[in-house]
Amino acid sequence: MVPLSWYLILSGILFSLGVLGFLLKRNIITIFMSIELMLNAVNLSFVAFANYWNTHPVADKSIVPLSGQVFVFFVMVVAAAEAAVGLAIIISVFRTRETLNVDRVNLLKL
């Protein structure tokens, strides 16, 4: 059985990669993918915990073993919605400005 900590470490690595990608990349598509990466890193830790509590039952009633799994579905729904909206925005940005470099999408800056 793979210990919980491994999942968490993997999740942390993925999340950090997402953050770094978000911060360092200039292409909007890449940034968008980094966001998805972060979301899924979190999903990973959710299911890891859900599995962990399912196999290690405790008396504490506040811990509901499968809630982590349910949360993942929520996150996926949100991520899908976000992807739809986000990609629409990206397309519209590209149509008007003909670039995907975020540093050049700065009209709202004073």
Place this chain on the structure above:
Amino acid sequence: MTKNLNLWVIPLLPLIGAAINGLLGRRFKNAMVSAVALLFTAASFGWAAWAVWSVWPGSGVALPHIEVLTTWITAGTFSAPFGFQLDQLSMIMVLVVTGVGFLIHIYSVGYMAHEGGYYRFFAFLNLFMFFMLTLVLANNYLLMFVGWEGVGLASYLLIGFFFLKDSAADAGKKAFIVNRIGDFAFLIGMFLLIQHFGTLTFAGDTGVFAQVAKLPQDTGWGWITITALCLMFGATGKSAQVPLYVWLPDAMEGPTPVSALIHAATMVTAGIYMIARSHAIFNLAPHALQIVAIIGCITAIFAATMGLAQTDIKRVLAYSTVSQLGYMFLACGVAAYSAGIFHLMTHAFFKALLFLGAGSVIHAVGGEQDMRRMGGLRKLIPVTFWVVTIATIAIAGIPPFAGFFSKDEILGAVFHSPYGGPVIWGIGVLTAGLTSFYMFRLWFMTFFGELKLGSVDLGEEAHTAHAPAQAAHGAASHSHGHADDKSHGHGGVHESPWVMLGPLVILAVLSFVGGWVGVPQFMGGHNEVEHFLAPVMQSAPAVAGEAVSDKDATTSHAGEATPENTREEWLLAGTSIAAALIGLLFAYLFYYKSPELPDRITSKMHGIYMMVLHKYYVDEGYGAIFVKPLLALSTVVLWRGVDQGVIDRLVNGAGTASQGVGNELRQMQSGNIRSYAAWVALGGAAIVAYMIWLGVTR
């Protein structure tokens, strides 16, 4: 038997009048304004008279009659009621205030007829009545203080009535500020009372006076003496005693009816009333009594000498008022409170009459106030002449006019009291002589000789003759033009209308008979005033020395029927009459028989004369000792040091600091989304680091 007299109505009525005239009067015709003002004042007088009638001794109503409306202020165990009290003392006061006040209201209708701000004048006058009635009817010191401050405010407003004139505005401010100094001491005195008694209510088992009565006499300088001195200092401000008398002569900048009402008959007597009301405290503090007596004595003689050289008719009366108030103070100082209140009452009559008479004279000669330009008015304004004559005789202390009885009563009490004695009595008699002299000087200068309107070149001394108050404040006041206008358009010297003369005549009658309620026993009278007030003043003055302890101090000067006493009393009375007659004689010699005599004398004693003329340079002295250093201190330390140096710098520093910080923080808001994200990431990392640290250290 208790009765509900609704005492609160008495002060409330003038307040309603003030509110109506003050808020709506601008749209009213003058007749409407005077109708409102007179109606509410008369109603107040009527209600007061009815209330006094209802509780008159013998009616079966227990005195003091107290009506508490509600609790006003509660703080911890201390509570001040909102209540009114009617006893013998406040009966006299309330009748004097409403009665004389009403007469002066009537007079003002004529006097102020041509002035601007007519509605404003009557609104202020009614407001003053409200506060004064609150003062005399209050059943505790705190409510009394409300009235006390309120009359100060009304006084300020009325002195500065001709506010376009700098001297009037300044005089108003001076009166207010000098009064505030006294009020501060009054406040301290009240705090001491709260500290020791936990209450400020006058009467009742838990009242101040009941608690004071249980204390031993304070022969040293204990807190009772300090309290008494604080109260006394408060009274010196309001009642224009040394050292705070300086505001009253300047207060003559106000319209003449104001001088009569506020600065002669009513407000300035508030201090006397307060001391008489607090007599239980003063009786326990012989040192304080002694100081009160000395201050009264000094004020009486000091002001009388200053009155000698004044040429402005109203200023002579002002100094005479200060001097007479000194008498009342002196009476309080020798624990003859009822004599003081008696003099207060008679003084209210004849001094109001004198001021109103002077106002009538000023009105007649078209705004001139300098007596050197008057003269020979006897034939021209006969009614005014006769009423002023009565008042002059009354104040000079010649029997059987009112002033004699009250003044004689005070002097007799002074002579017998351990706080008085022959020396202070002698000064009192001298003052009586001086009073008689300068009052008859005024009389002769104004009514005899020849009219010199505009014909006398007063040269450089003209600055002492204050320019006619009404001249400077705009074209509205045609009738009160400057003397240089010779008031031709007004038909020359003329008698005042009857709306002004009526009150004068009533006051003249009162000045004549007003003293008869206090005819001393040795003259065959019963001294009703003293017996009337006796229940209020019942705590007999505890006398420190042995000199009077064998006699009953309250009755010794009223004269028991022993022949010795009677002879002594006649002697004392005779002396003061003689002093008055001598004063009259000198005035006759100087200002009627040989008018060049005063000039010869003044040129011989030029130094003294100049000193008296300039009022002993007291104003200049106060200016140098108190005002200038205070101004310098305020400028250098408070303004430049504290205000600009500390407060402004703190405020500006706070501004600069937040600008600087904002300038730095501005860098965070680059508008670059990725840098925002970096900040978010950094914050998240910080939180994670904190949680790890928590987990590690647990």
